[in-house]
Amino acid sequence: MAEAEELPRTIVRRVVKDKLSRCSEEGEISVSKDGLLAFSESGRIFIHYLSATANDICREAKRQIITAEDVFKALEETEFSEFVRPLKASLEEFRKKNVGKKAAVSKGKEDESRKKRKLEAESSDKGEASNNDESSDKGEGSDKGEGEDNE
Numbered sequence: 001m002a003e004a005e006e007l008p009r010t011i012v013r014r015v016v017k018d019k020l021s022r023c024s025e026e027g028e029i030s031v032s033k034d035g036l037l038a039f040s041e042s043g044r045i046f047i048h049y050l051s052a053t054a055n056d057i058c059r060e061a062k063r064q065i066i067t068a069e070d071v072f073k074a075l076e077e078t079e080f081s082e083f084v085r086p087l088k089a090s091l092e093e094f095r096k097k098n099v100g101k102k103a104a105v106s107k108g109k110e111d112e113s114r115k116k117r118k119l120e121a122e123s124s125d126k127g128e129a130s131n132n133d134e135s136s137d138k139g140e141g142s143d144k145g146e147g148e149d150n151e
Contacts, residue, residue: 005044006040006044007040007043007044007047009036009040012036012039012040012043013031013036016031016035016036016039017029017031049078050071050074050075050078050080051066051074053074053077053078054066054070054071054073054074055070056074057070057073057074057077058070068091071087072084072087072088075087
């Protein structure tokens with residue numbers, strides 16, 4: 001299996017241990033390396049299967065971008081409809097959290113753009129000022145030459 005297709009082991013381990021700790025009253029449950037590999041491979045296969053189904057739904061709708069709604073429909077088509085409600089809730093929570101982050105990021109980008117424009121304007125003003133100095137120097141030299149007779 002290509003390493004690029006593998007799910008990150010630390011994330012798989014964290015998800016598995018978190019879920020198992022919620023389900024177990026006995027405390028922390030250990031998972032062997034083979035067990036983690038089995039979870040990882042199962043997750044990878046599930047993602048491939050779900051993404052292929054969502055892609056088919058997207059193509060049937062004559063679109064090229066898979067939406068969350070396509071994923072929800074794919075879950076229903078693959079008989080995992082019990083995941084749709086929790087996934088929608090999770091997605092909604094994620095969107096709410098990121099609204100504030102997006103606003104902060106876009107404000108930061110606006111500030112950066114404003115600063116960049118200001119710097120560009122200042123540097124172009126300095127450039128014009130030095131060009132004006134140079135042209136006035138040239139103009140003085142040409143004035144001297146115009147009034148003189150060379151004969």
